Amino acid sequence: MSAAIASLEVYGSDSGSDSDGESRTSTDNASQDATAHLRPLGSEKTLSLQVLNSAPEVAVKQDVETGVHLDPSLKEVMYNPTCDTLFAPEFGPMNPFKTQQMSAPRNMLSGYAEPAHLNDFMFEEQRRTFSTFGYALDPSLDNSHLTTGYIGAIEEAEKNKGLTVFEAGAKKMEKRKKVKGSDASNIEGFLGPWAKYLDEKDVAKPSEEEQKELDEITAKRQKKGRNEEEAPADEKTILHAKDMYDYQGRSYLHVPQDVGVNLRSADIPDKCYLPKKQIHVWSGHTKGVSAIRLFPVSGHLLLSCSMDCKIKLWEVYNERRCLRTFIGHSKAVRDICFNNTGTQFLSAAYDRYLKLWDTETGHCISRFTNRKVPYCVKFNPDEDKQSLFVAGMSDKKIVQWDVRSGEVVQEYDRHLGAVNTITFVDENRRFVSTSDDKSLRVWEWDIPVDFKYIAEPSMHSMPAVTLSPNGKWLACQSMDNQILIFGAQNRFRLNKKKIFKGHMVAGYACQVDFSPDMSYVVSGDADGKLNIWDWKTTKLYHRIKAHDKVCISALWHPHETSKVITCGWDAQIKLWD
Secondary structure (H helix, E strand, C coil), rough: CHHHHHHHHHHHCCCCCCCCCHHHHHHHHHHHCCCCCCCCCCCCCCCCCCCCCCCCCCCCCCCCCCCCCCCCCCCCCCCCCHHHHHCCCCCCCCCCCCCCHHHHCCCCEEEEECCCCCCHHHHHHHHHHHHHCCCCCCCCCCCCCCCEEECCCHHHHHCCCCCCCCCCCCCCCCCCCCCCCCEEEECCCCCCCHECCCCCCCCCCCHHHHHHHHHHHHHHHHHHHHHHCCCCCCCCCEEECCCCCCCCCCCCCCCCCCCCCCEEEEEEECCCCCCCCCEEEEEEECCCCCEEEECCCCCCCEEEEECCEEEEEEEECCCCCCCEECCCCCCCEEEEECCCCCCCEEHHHHHHCEEEECCCEEEEEEECCCCCEEEEEEECCCHHHCCCEEEECCCEEEEECCCCCCCEEEEECCCCCCCCEEEECCCCCEEEEEECCEEEEEEECCCEEEEECCCCCCCCCCCCEHHHHHHCEEEEEEEEEEEEEEEECCCCEEEEHHHHEEECCCCCCCCEEEEECHHHEEEEEECCEEEEEEECCCCCCEEEECCCCCEEEEECCCCCCCEEEEECCCEEEEECC
16 A cells, blocks of 8 residues: 555656756645545544535435336226235325315215125114114224214114114004904804904093184184175165166167167178277276176177176267166175176176176166175076076086076086186087186086086186187187187087287186177287287287286177277276277
């Protein structure tokens, strides 16, 4: 070692230049410093060495991750990976946007379900116990050794001593004993399965408190019954015209001949036109008008009934005055109907009374009731049956009365809901009724069994029905906002080509009518509008804002080309032309 150092020194001294003595000494010092790190360290002096490592960092084999990384979303592996590969952490950078909950391992939507070895019966037993009693064994514990681990209502579990639904079943009660009589050979005393129980009581006697309640209920019912049986409201009439008879002794029932139209003829106008504007308003009712009816044949008078319990008679021509008011109902009047000559009319009201009035004098001729609300009333249009009328009642029946005797002579009881309309068809041999049961039934007169029943699942209730002037069609206002047309002659088939839409009537029995020449169909609606359709094309031709509230009825005058009368729940009756 020392020889090597010496040779290095000689090498250092030989490589020097032929400079002067000063430079030589400095070179010697420098050479000594250059080889200082090769000489052994002395005991007196210690040199501090500064280490400079300029080699690059090289990864050791152990630190480098070798091998294949499994995709955690894989469901199937096609080779046999090692345990380290399977349980290695996920490869790649962490997603900074994942919350702790999202990055937690999950094997189902709500979290991580640990596999548990449980047979179906045990699982069902614990599930039922939990749904019934509110507790179950804790599945995260090994319940074979530890039986006190419960989840849910732990107090209930301790109270029931951890019994499950299958263990905690109620004990079977002792069978009630029956009276002996099972010997079939004893014909007189054989009771069989109909034998009474030994402890069975035949009469159930109410306690004192129950008896008091029953007495109160019966007293209320008797009182209510007495109210219903009270005498009907007093009938009176008010004549508004100055004189009841004119200078020739004619009453207002006389058909006027000076109005520019022959009201006595049976001829219909050749061509009808659309009404354009309002020409008169009849106001006198204080509440909504329920129905309006024109005087038979001539149509020179108009009868209206209202929710203010009154019936009024109006002039259609000349001064258009209110001629007479009929007062006699204690509740709203629902329907009215003239007889063929117009000398009498019937009224049906919510006070459960039907009353027959004299149109000229205003006297109430007779009254009828069966303690049910009449919804519609119609005279039989046959000349020889003018003493008979039918009424659709709230108790699902159609009741036929005889005016002469005042008694019920027939009941048509087949509907399943309150009867809304009655319409005579086929030369008055038959009549059609509609009801809240969404059906249409056709009856032969005086035969209490319907011979035709029309009801489809798609059908709605039809609370307003009108017969066309030619007697061939029935226009029915359906509660699904359309007017349906049924044939009225033999088969009563729905005419699918004639369906009138475009108005809103759901919930209201808006009366439909035809123009005399069968070219238009008119109807009110829930918005108070008067709608006019073309009969041939079923197009909605015209719509007029007629009333502020529901326009419940529209009538086309049978002798006029374009006069329509409407009434509404705003208590007004209007004439349009």
